[in-house]
Amino acid sequence: MEYGEERVVALVDMDCFYVQVEQRLNPALRNTPCVVAQYKTWKGGGIIAVSYEARDHGVTRNMWVDDAKNLCQDLQVARVRELHGKADLTHYREASVEVIEVMSRFAVIERASIDEAYMDLTAAVQQRLKDMSVNRIDPSLLKTTYIQGYPQSSSELEPHTEDLRSRGLHQWLASLTPSSLGEQSSAGLQLTVGAFIVEEMRAAVEEQTGFRCSAGISHNKVLAKLACGLNKPNRQTILPLASVTELFNSLPIGKIRNLGGKLGSSITETLGVENMGDLTRFSQAQLELHFGDKTGRWLYDLCRGIEFEAVKPRQLPKSIGCSKNFPGKTSLATKEEVQFWLHQLALELEERLTKDRDVNGRVAKSLTVGVRQLGDKRPSSFSRCCALVRYEATKISSDSFAIIKSLNTAGNQQAAWTPPLTLLHISASKFSDAPSSGGITGFLSTETSLSQSRFSTSQLSNKSSLDAKSVSPCKQQHGTIQSFFQKATERPTIQKDGEEEVSVGGKASPAPKSASESHSGAERRSSDVSESPRRHIKSFFQKRSTERSSSMKNSLNIVEKNNSEDCVPVVSPSRTQCENPDNEQATDVELNPNPPSGASEDLLTCDRCSQEVLAWEMPEHNDYHFAMDLQKSFSSSSSSSAATTSCNISSSSSPPPLRGGVTGSAQSSRVKTKIRGQSGPAAKKLRSQGGSASTLDSFFKKN
DNA sequence: CATTTTCTCGAT
């Protein structure tokens, strides 16, 4: 095994995934120039996915629908669902789970994004080679596979046809060194077997979900990703190490994963080179000098096609969050607006977190809140985190507000919010295993649930690969498939616990104010704030995904020996959704989320100060008392620590001066690290003097 | 103003 060829790594990428999801739902969209867009008011909405037919017309992602229509008259537009006044991607996340479940039957996968997964096929390939003891591979097993660099010596002018693909494949197969028994197989043979597995996996994904994808098969993640893009859509590409030199000779540096941004540009500028292959002319020391030890070493290997980043066994996201922009005139300029929209985000977050807990048996412990302020060029002006102790929208939104309220320079008793906010973001992370769900929920038998799982059939039919036994025992309970009925009628209303305060659950929507005047008419939507909790009643059957199932040893020996016909996974009977027009599908009906208001009926009396407080603001109010108490208890101690923590609040408004260029000094263009390096810390220190916030405020700013 | 909404990771 040669250096850099130790592994077989694949990347599978769904072709224009959101479009396929909508096309499966609505057959009229199939085989048409089609896009998925979110929102509608502003220039017809923003495009986030484009069918290949539409791409032929020049339509691209991030284009406005109105503009795209000028490129393609008969463009079909599917809309992202809107809930809580914001775009809601649940639909696509669920489709993603379908795909990942199928792929996970073939290999341990790393979820790279909603529509992409990496997999390390090394062990699977070796297993196949052992079982098959076959050293000649039938080209008919690789019907959608391209070999990058093959056929060798074909004229560049030759049209790209199936015939060309086939000639390349045959030439490649003929060049492979057959491995004798007990002998180490060649890297090329291993890639080929890997491609065979990926052919099977992609066929299974299409059969069971209806979705098509492309794939790249190579020796590392970067090459696999690159290869995947070489023959899209609905095709896969092997990228042998020996083909890298030629490919890299005319491959712009920015095409490589992680080099598409500032680092890539700085490489081009600093070294005066354009293509990936040009980097081979620089010593490792040179590259380390310019870009840092780690990046330099990475580049030195990578331009030779060598890279070692591991495929991480992880199917579940490590954070669950939601955000919404309020650009331009729609920026949030009153406290009520800020609270309202935080609550809308919190409603979605609660729903997703609750489902995640029930399905995946884990709970998030940390809540991060981020905002962007009008005029700030950075994607995030500010972010802070706090403990996440309860999955409850009112608690989440009031805590979120407490975290950011000191950003309001108008002061907390003012109606105004200054400077206006152009982005709100809340995100939950730091997951741990959920406490055992012993209570009244989750009592249905495993068998019952399992039999209803849409995965059960194929799962069980597929050898022994990943049945329950191979799953880590401690997580067994969570690993089972269960259905449950979400508590809807009886939400806990008032609870106490430890240092937690009164929190009010369930309905918490402030009564509708006059109307949407608050956010100046840009993207106004239907209001679901008044929607009854009954909406949640729908039960669902879903696999309680086992993260362990990925850490468990491979599941590769799915097929073997008779490499001819078998290996077709059992067809899932349950895919009839194409017919049924999802009522949640986007219509162009526009309703409005209710703007904030003060509701008179939701008042509680604080037992500390007898003040009337909005119920959903009670947690925050209690925080106030808590903070006051805390302040008293610290009143004698020096205020220095408070001052230090309070200061960086204002940092967002004064970005440090950008100095130093990509030229000049020794470590000239260490892009991210150094440019800010000298001025950054100094500036930060300066800013930290200015904090004149009260001690109470400082409590909220930092913890 | 107005490419959104999500993600992951590394540096500090």
Add this chain to the structure above:
DNA sequence: TATCGAGAA
């Protein structure tokens, strides 16, 4: 550790 920024889809 918490926060920020880069990068990607």
